[in-house]
Structure formats: C-alpha cells, structure tokens
Amino acid sequence: MGKTLLIVESPAKSKTIEKFLGKNYAVAASMGHLRDLPKSQFGVDVENDYTPKYINIRGKGDLIKKLKTQAKQADKIFLATDPDREGEAIAWHLAHIFNIDTEQICRVEFNEITKNAIQQAIKQPKKIDLDKVNAQQTRRILDRIVGYKLSPLLWRKVKRGLSAGRVQSVAVKIICEREQEYLNFKPQEYWTFTVSLSKNDKSKEFTAELVKIKDKKLHIDNQGAAEKIVAELKNIDKYLVENIEKKEKRRKPAAPFTTSSLQQEAVRKLGFTTKKTMMLAQQLYEGLAIGKSGHMGLITYMRTDSTRISLQAQAEAKEYITSVFGAEYYPSKANVYVGKSAAQDAHEAIRPSDVTKTPDLIENYLTKDQYKLYKLIWQRFLASQMAPAISDSTALTIRAQDYLFKSNGSKLKFMGFLVLDSKRDLDKDVILPELEVEDLLKLRSVPEPVQHFTEPPPRYNEATLVKELEELGVGRPSTYSPTIQTIIDRGYVRREDKKIVPTELGILVMDLLKTYFKDIVDVNFSAKLEENLDNIAEGKADLIHVLDEFYRPFAEKLEYAEQEIGKVEIQPIVSDVQCEKCGKMMVVKQSRYGSFLACPGYPECKNTKPIINYIDVPCPLCQERVGEFKTKKGRRFYKCTSQTGCEFMSWNKPSGEKCPDCGSYMTEKIDKARRTVVVCANDKCNKEIIK
CATH class of the missing domain: 1.10.290.10 (Topoisomerase I, domain 4)
Known part of the structure; x- marks a missing residue:
C-alpha cells in the first residue's frame, strides 16, 4: 500500500490524528487558508461574473513549497479541513495548489477527533462540495465589496483606519439603537404589596402577593394610594382561600450547545x-x-x-x-x-x-x-440526555374583599437532570401549608408597601448581543466573536462594566450609514443575504445572481454618497485638565480599553493621562484621595493617587470603616447571594459583615 497524505488545518490537530493512523499515513497542516484575495487591490472582476483573483497569501510560500514536496511523495492525498463552508473552501484551494481535479474523491470530513471517527472518515472519502465552496466565495466577495468600497469612503470623509462590514455594521446599529432606548427611558413608579398569612396562630406563616383590586390588574403608582391600600388591608378580617391548583411540573433539560448558545x-x-x-x-x-x-x-x-x-x-x-x-x-x-x-x-x-x-x-x-x-x-x-426534573407545584388564590392575592409553592420530588448541578440549593423549595378551599386565614403582618421603578432595556453584553444577532438571522455564530472584536478595535463600541456601549465615533458612522447605505445596516436585508448564502450552499441559488442583486444598487449609492458627504469633523471633548508639558487643555480620547486624556498637540506633544474616577472614601493608609481604575481586561481596582509613594491598592472598594475585631481597614465586595459584604483586609482576621 502506498503512502497517503492527510492535510488538516492546524498542527495541534495533526498531532492528535497521527496516532490514530498507521505508518502508511502522513499528516500535515495547512495552517488555515493558503490562498485569498489580494490585500493591495480589489481582486474581484465585477464586470466578468464577479470572478475573484486569488493569490498565495504572503508569508505562506515556504509552507506551500513544503506541502507540495510532501504531496509528490504521496500516492494519495486526502483533504481533511474543517467540516464547514470555510473548511470546504480551504480544501478547494488546496486542490488547486496540488492540481487535484474537483471531481476526484479526495475530501474527508469528521466531526470529532477520535480514533473511530477518523478511521470511519478515511473509509468514506467524497468529492469537494462545490455548492458549499460557492457559498463561502459569495460571502468572501460580498465582504470584499463592502469593505474595499465603503471603508475608503469612511477614511476620506471621517477618519483613517475606519472600516465597514455587513455584519459589523448591523451589530453597531443594534447597539446604538439600544443605547438610545436606554438614554430616552423614563422610569415609571409602581408599588407592590406582600402580606403574611397563616391558618391559625400556631401554624407556619407564608406570604402572598397582591395581584388584583376589584378584578383589575394591580397598578399603583404613588405613595398616597399605596398607604391607603395598606390601611384597608389591616382592617379586613377575612382572608379566604378561593382556589387551590395543584400540578405536577416537568422541567426539561436544555438542548446541547450550538456555537451561539455556548458563547x-x-x-x-x-x-x-x-x-x-x-x-x-x-x-x-x-x-x-x-x-x-x-x-x-x-x-x-x-x-x-x-x-x-x-x-x-x-x-x-x-x-x-x-x-x-x-x-x-x-x-x-x-x-x-x-x-x-x-x-x-x-x-x-x-x-x-x-x-x-x-x-x-x-x-x-x-x-x-x-x-x-x-x-x-x-x-x-x-x-x-437525561430525564426531566419533576416538581409538585401549588398555586393559591386568596381573596380579601376587593383584593386578590396569589401564593405559589413548589417542592422538587425528582431531581432528574438537576442531579448534575452541584450548586443547586434544595432549600429553594417553597412549602405551603395544607389548605382547602373556603379556609379562613389569619393576617399576621402587612409590611410597608415597596416602591419600585421600571428599568430601561439593559445594554447589551456579549451574550445578549450574540443572542440578538442569532435571533435576527444576521451573520453566523462562527462570525460573532470576530465581529465583536472588530467593532471594539475600530473604536465604534467599548466595553463598560461588561456591557457594550457605542462611542461617539460609532454613533457618527452609524448615522452616515443609515443615511446613505440603508441596506447595509438593515437587519432584514442582512438576514435575507444570509438566507441566500444558505440557498447557494444547498444548490438552490446562483452565486452570480445573488452578487449582482447586491452590487448594482450598492455601487449607485456609493457614487451618490461620494458626492453628497462633505468632510465630517469629529469634535473632541475638551477636559478641564491642563497638559503639564505644553499647557494645552487635554481632550478625551477612546481606545478599546475605554476613555483616556490626551494632549491635542499630538504629534508634537504625546502626553496622555488616565481619567480618574475618585471615590468618596479616603485612602485607609494615608488619607489621600483614592481613584477607581481598570485593567486592560476591564477589571476594576482601587489605588491611592497620592504622589508621596503610598502603595495602597485593592481589588475591592475600601469601605471607610475599621474592623471591630482587629482595627484594620475594611473593603466591600458582593457575595454569591448578590449581597454587599464588608470584609476585613487583614488576612489573619477576615471578619465579614453583611450590609
């Protein structure tokens, strides 16, 4: 039997696979793509069916030469790149490099790197799937059209170094729109009421929440009305069990992970x-x-x-x-x-x-x-793959004249898949007393009404942004991670307390795109493109038709925008901090790590400073001011800003209190129950006080 060369994408994978195959197999790694569109030119002939101009990627020459040498020594070549469209395209490019006919049986796919999976895949080689290749090429050409044509416009009109892309532009739009909702939100006041009841003086108390008044949904939005309700509840002596509903509830486990749900x-x-x-x-x-x-x-x-x-x-x-x-x-x-x-x-x-x-x-x-x-x-x-968890649930409806209350109880009777959750607290069971309809209950206490305010829609974090993009059908889960990183690197958004918020630059660029390139940032348009790519991969749509449908109107909009958009000036925010090197007032700048102060005299003066948020607690060591800072990864820490050499630094915020046991300073932290806890900084003491 002759030698067979198996080509995968990464050296780590090749090491794992080598041990599963016999001495007649050699495993080599392509290190990802070996051919791509050129960086220095557009590389797509739009007048000739969008023919792409592929070249060997710079720096990959020695690797290509080495792979060709290995290929010459082999009797058979199998292309075992990743089992997705990108991997299919890499296999297609490798076939071109090795002069392998695309009709040849040379493609090997496996979903896991185990001995059985590898050996089964080797026994079942197939042809390269050209529909998948075409879908990947269409995506690549679309991205090249947008990036290569639109990005230079932003460079000329706004600022060098900017970029635009199909998925990243929609992502920035979504973030900007949520920020607008967040800023425009007007909180609404509302009040809740919980009573404590029992069957008699000796039986266990339980709580019930007011849900309706005169059979209308509860909506109390001022303190006067809330206090009136409390006064009336205190004077009612009959709290009657109106209905009891008992059910067995089954909680099914979640599906195994996709890329999106894992992220x-x-x-x-x-x-x-x-x-x-x-x-x-x-x-x-x-x-x-x-x-x-x-x-x-x-x-x-x-x-x-x-x-x-x-x-x-x-x-x-x-x-x-x-x-x-x-x-x-x-x-x-x-x-x-x-x-x-x-x-x-x-x-x-x-x-x-x-x-x-x-x-x-x-x-x-x-x-x-x-x-x-x-x-x-x-x-x-x-x-x-496990059985559902089973609980017995009880729902009580309790009436007190015009007031209707609800109380819910639940007891887990079979763990099912929850047996895997070592952190599950079995005390989460809420046990209600055994009651019957028409039972009279005793009012044990009416607490003060609790005031609340509605909260704005939360800013996106990476998880909720990925979920939103997936639900809207924008991009693919494999593209979400690089998309998020790109819009941070470009300065369109920044991470702030683990949330993603738009920068002024991001809002400005988005306003331009919405005005002149509505389709690029339109969610439905982007989702339709993704659907077209799926159809190409399944052989249901034509590459040229999809590209033509996109490019012709896009080119017209590009020409119009070039004529209409003047030079956009980004006005810097001037601070009240004077540059100690040249005397100019420093301005606020953005980086991927957040805001900082920079001298406007750049490049003559390159002075920069962090923006310090001072806290209202003095340094526990020297009584000077303490500032809140962030590491490059966004983790907060607190440090003395004194110029006298004080070395105070803490990951937790100093509380300003002294430990009652040892006299050391104390810091604040949030425990697993989301409570604020004040902790002694002395390692030998470690006293904790729950606030």
Whole structure:
C-alpha cells in the first residue's frame, strides 16, 4: 500500500490524528487558508461574473513549497479541513495548489477527533462540495465589496483606519439603537404589596402577593394610594382561600450547545469573552495530551448551528447515565432537539467526544479555563440526555374583599437532570401549608408597601448581543466573536462594566450609514443575504445572481454618497485638565480599553493621562484621595493617587470603616447571594459583615 497524505488545518490537530493512523499515513497542516484575495487591490472582476483573483497569501510560500514536496511523495492525498463552508473552501484551494481535479474523491470530513471517527472518515472519502465552496466565495466577495468600497469612503470623509462590514455594521446599529432606548427611558413608579398569612396562630406563616383590586390588574403608582391600600388591608378580617391548583411540573433539560448558545452561556456563567470561548473550544477540539491516553480531541466541532446528536453518542450517554445515576434518570424515549433551520444541520451539536472522560477525571491535564469550558460542555450534553426534573407545584388564590392575592409553592420530588448541578440549593423549595378551599386565614403582618421603578432595556453584553444577532438571522455564530472584536478595535463600541456601549465615533458612522447605505445596516436585508448564502450552499441559488442583486444598487449609492458627504469633523471633548508639558487643555480620547486624556498637540506633544474616577472614601493608609481604575481586561481596582509613594491598592472598594475585631481597614465586595459584604483586609482576621 502506498503512502497517503492527510492535510488538516492546524498542527495541534495533526498531532492528535497521527496516532490514530498507521505508518502508511502522513499528516500535515495547512495552517488555515493558503490562498485569498489580494490585500493591495480589489481582486474581484465585477464586470466578468464577479470572478475573484486569488493569490498565495504572503508569508505562506515556504509552507506551500513544503506541502507540495510532501504531496509528490504521496500516492494519495486526502483533504481533511474543517467540516464547514470555510473548511470546504480551504480544501478547494488546496486542490488547486496540488492540481487535484474537483471531481476526484479526495475530501474527508469528521466531526470529532477520535480514533473511530477518523478511521470511519478515511473509509468514506467524497468529492469537494462545490455548492458549499460557492457559498463561502459569495460571502468572501460580498465582504470584499463592502469593505474595499465603503471603508475608503469612511477614511476620506471621517477618519483613517475606519472600516465597514455587513455584519459589523448591523451589530453597531443594534447597539446604538439600544443605547438610545436606554438614554430616552423614563422610569415609571409602581408599588407592590406582600402580606403574611397563616391558618391559625400556631401554624407556619407564608406570604402572598397582591395581584388584583376589584378584578383589575394591580397598578399603583404613588405613595398616597399605596398607604391607603395598606390601611384597608389591616382592617379586613377575612382572608379566604378561593382556589387551590395543584400540578405536577416537568422541567426539561436544555438542548446541547450550538456555537451561539455556548458563547452565551460562557459569558453568563464563566465571564469569558466570545473570543476567549472560541479559542478554548478550538483547543479542546483539536486535542490535548491526556495522560496515558495521549493526544485526543475532547469535544466535537465547535462551529455548528445544530442541536442534533448522533445515535452512537446517544447510546454512550444512555449507558453512562443509567450506570452512574440509575435507569430512572434516563427518559423513556431519547430526547431529540429540533434546530431552527436545517441549513446548517450537517454537524452534531457541541458535545464531549467521550462522555466517560468526566471533567474531574481529566482536570489535571487541562488549564483552569480549559477545564471550566469543558465542564460546561460536558454537563450541558449529559443533562440534555437525561430525564426531566419533576416538581409538585401549588398555586393559591386568596381573596380579601376587593383584593386578590396569589401564593405559589413548589417542592422538587425528582431531581432528574438537576442531579448534575452541584450548586443547586434544595432549600429553594417553597412549602405551603395544607389548605382547602373556603379556609379562613389569619393576617399576621402587612409590611410597608415597596416602591419600585421600571428599568430601561439593559445594554447589551456579549451574550445578549450574540443572542440578538442569532435571533435576527444576521451573520453566523462562527462570525460573532470576530465581529465583536472588530467593532471594539475600530473604536465604534467599548466595553463598560461588561456591557457594550457605542462611542461617539460609532454613533457618527452609524448615522452616515443609515443615511446613505440603508441596506447595509438593515437587519432584514442582512438576514435575507444570509438566507441566500444558505440557498447557494444547498444548490438552490446562483452565486452570480445573488452578487449582482447586491452590487448594482450598492455601487449607485456609493457614487451618490461620494458626492453628497462633505468632510465630517469629529469634535473632541475638551477636559478641564491642563497638559503639564505644553499647557494645552487635554481632550478625551477612546481606545478599546475605554476613555483616556490626551494632549491635542499630538504629534508634537504625546502626553496622555488616565481619567480618574475618585471615590468618596479616603485612602485607609494615608488619607489621600483614592481613584477607581481598570485593567486592560476591564477589571476594576482601587489605588491611592497620592504622589508621596503610598502603595495602597485593592481589588475591592475600601469601605471607610475599621474592623471591630482587629482595627484594620475594611473593603466591600458582593457575595454569591448578590449581597454587599464588608470584609476585613487583614488576612489573619477576615471578619465579614453583611450590609
């Protein structure tokens, strides 16, 4: 048997795969794309069916030469790039480099890097899917048209270094619109009322919330009306159980992860950025050294829209669940999750490649962050295959003359998939007393009415922005992470307390795009383009027609905007801080890490300063002013601003209080229950006081 060369995308993956194949196989890595459109020119012939001009990527010459040498020594070449459109396009480019006919059986695909998956894939090679290649090329050409034609316009009219893109422009628009809603929001006052009741003086108390007055939904918006209600409730002596509704509730587990849901959950539970999540997922997929097992891929392919699970993976999960937890923890029929669209359903959901490799079993072979993400994926997959949690719920309706109250109780009677949640607090059960309809209840206390104000729609964080883009059908989950990073790098948005807010530059550029390039920032238009790309991938649409439909009107708008838009001046915000080097008043500038002060005399004067937010507590060491600062990753810390060399620095905000036990200074932090806790800074004391 002759030598077979298998080409993958990354060297980490090649190391893992090599051990699964015999001596007749060699595995090499292309390191991603080897050919692309040129950086120095447009590279798309729009007059000749949008023919792209591909060239070898600069710096890849030696690698191409090396791969060609390896290819000459092989009797057969298999192209095993990633199992998505981008991977299909890379395989197509490799076929061009190696002079492989696209009709030849040369394409190998696998969804996980395990011995069985690799060996099965090698036995079932196929042709390169040219429909998928065309879909990727269409996306690339569309992005080139927008980026290469629109970005220079922004350079000329606004500022050098700006860029525009299909998905990033829509993302910035969404963020700007939410910011406008946030700023325009007018809070509305409302009041709530909770009474404490019991069956008699000796029985356990429980609470009920007022929901209706005279059968109308509760809406109290001033203190006078609230106090009147409290006075009336105190004088009512009959609180009657009007209705009791008992149900068995089944809480089903969530579907296994897609790219989007993984990014969202990693932001929410682990505090990871989408960029960090995808980097770690790539490492887990490509393979790590796991003790005696050697290099192995720990999860399936991490770019997928699908929630589908293979029959083999279902069977392995069933065996693990029934053997570890018991047969009752596996559903009577395997859980099946339906995706939103079949367009990207070629792959499975993200799952562990071997469910028996529990997080704790391999923790010592992973970094701290790799372990956290693997555990998140492992638990989500296993839970998705388990039986639902079952609770007994009770809903009481209680009437007191014109006032209607509700009280809800719940008791978990079967853990189901919740058995995996080690942090679940069983005290969350709310047990109501045994009551019957027409029972009279005793009023034990009427607390003071509680005043509330409605809150504005929250600013986006990375998780909610990804969710919004996915629901709107804009872009693909694999593009969300680089999109978010790009709009931060360009200065259109910035992270602020883990939220994403637009900068003045972002708002200005968005106003221009909305005025002159409405389609580029239109959500429906962008979603329709994504649908067209899906149709091309399925052979249902024509590449040239889709590109033509976009380019012709875009070119006309571009020409009009060039004539209409004058030079846009960005007026800097002038601070009250004087530059100590040249005397000019410093101005506020933006970077990806937030705002800072810079001398307007640049480049002659390059002086910069941080913007210091002073807190109202003096330094616990020297009594000078303490400032709030941020690291480059956005983490807050507090530092003395004295010029006398005071070294006070703390991750927690100083509280201004002295420890009652040891006299040291104390700092504030938020505990797991979201309470403010004052903690002694003395490591040997560690006294805590809950505020």
